[in-house]
Amino acid sequence: MAKYMILIYGDAEQWDSMTGEQWEAHNAGHAAFAAKAGTRVLDGRQLEPVPTATSLRADARGQVHTTDGPFLETKEGLGGYYLVEAADLDEVLELARLLPELNHTHSGLEIRPVVEHG
Template sequence: MTQYMISIYEREADYATMTPEGWQSVVDAHSAFAKAVGDLGGTIVGGGVLQATTTATSIRSGEVTDGPFVEAKEAFGGFYIVEARDLDHAIEIAKLTPAQFGGVEIRPVLDVSTASGR
């Protein structure tokens, strides 16, 4: 199986005003997603939720600055690493990823132990 990263991009501001019940619905949606991945024959091998972009530190040409690198409507908020049979299977899984305030991007993870260039 190949590993794919599902990157979640959403509008952070929508989470700032979320009620505790709203937050619980997000948690429940991700729990349901994790179950669905297994039901589809995939495996979640890693992932994480990022803190707000206001906590970011960026480095460019050796210069360190507080805050995110770029301004955008949607911010990189979290990710899953999944194992899937092929790209079609990974897309089927990624379509189920909760991202009510944005969307997701899926990319194969490069196996550097077998890679010889790109």
């Protein structure tokens, strides 16, 4: 079994404007995903809003600089993730299609295999 990271991106302003009813439906979508995935979900968390991020970057001299916020200025920020175990990418894609972020035009998912060392 391989491990895959499902990264959840979205526009924080759009999430902030959702009604209580919309959040209930959204959370129900995540519950349906978790129920279907079962023990294949190894971890998953919602992240604090993008403005709370702290970024580190080294310059050409090797000096490390710390800045508030993400590396890139973009409307869509990383909002959460799931770490899942699956036989192959097709299995992960089937599960990921259950996530409610795919019901909104301001959000999306990125799936990446996890490198296993040793």
